[in-house]
Amino acid sequence: MFPKKVLLKDGSVLTIREASVWDARKIVEYMKEVTSETDFLITRPDEVYDVSTERSYIKMYRDDPRKLMLVGVIDKEIVSVLTFTGFGRKRTRHVGEFGISVKRRYWGLGIGTAMISSAIEWAKRNGFKRIQLEVLRSNERAISFYEKLGFKIEGVKRKAVQRDDGSYDDTLIMALFFD
Template sequence: MRVERICPNEAEALYDCMKQIDQEAQYMLYLPEERTFNKDKLVEHLRYQFYIGVKTEDNKIMGYLSVHMSTLYKLKHIGYISIGLVEELQQQGLATKMFEETIKWAQRKGLRRLELTVITYNTPAIKFYEKLGFKIEGIKRESIYMNEHFYDELYMAMMLNEMNITKPDNLW
């Protein structure tokens, strides 16, 4: 398995991965039957937003992390994260690797903040995000409706300018 950028010509492989994760994961936003394939739209996203993925040797995409950036001037410093990883590859460090590469990219790009939301019942994900350096900023009350119940989401963010970044001595 390798972690690398997802290219526009891999739109169909990314969509297949998303569909599989929608079927496996309880906490993804899309229900399996809700996601539709619009190749042109997905290719456009892959061109203008950041997508990184977990790929097999034959280039099958098994996980992804996307960063959506606004075109609005007042919001250009923010990246909103979505992530999914097929069940069989979880707990192997691949999500951590995707985040590490994303954080490096976001710092190079000049982003100041990365943010995401997570359902409050998804304790493993919350602990994982906190371990990475995300902090809880608030609660979106009853923002998700599933299984005939309303669920709260946590709003979490990482301030990239507050991270401890070690620079080599020769740069000082």
């Protein structure tokens, strides 16, 4: 299934593939950049893993058949990262949760759609029936995007995230179901 090539709206080609331990340094650099570009991510730049920890994290994802870490690459540059984690209990084995980020200068090209569609396809092949995510209530652009992909708002976690200025934001729980 991977690697997968996708033609983007600007004519560039996105390669979607599973992350490798060899990507650790580039993923750390990527994470430091994306966490400093927006307030819509939970992780702050000073909380990004070091390269050694990131290698271990990638290895954990590679070694677990119920986890997936994808990188989206354009011209050898990582422009997106998606992680998917399947729940482990017998009664919730059909459920998985994902998180995604895209570098700001690549927003609006179709990268998020391509990455999430790839994760959904992988999840279906691996027996998942429900995919969920959490998104900040203030991130209206992302909420609208997820709704276009078929996700529905199911609930609210009030004051789930404290912003740098001390104010709080709620997170919305959104889910997608399939057979």
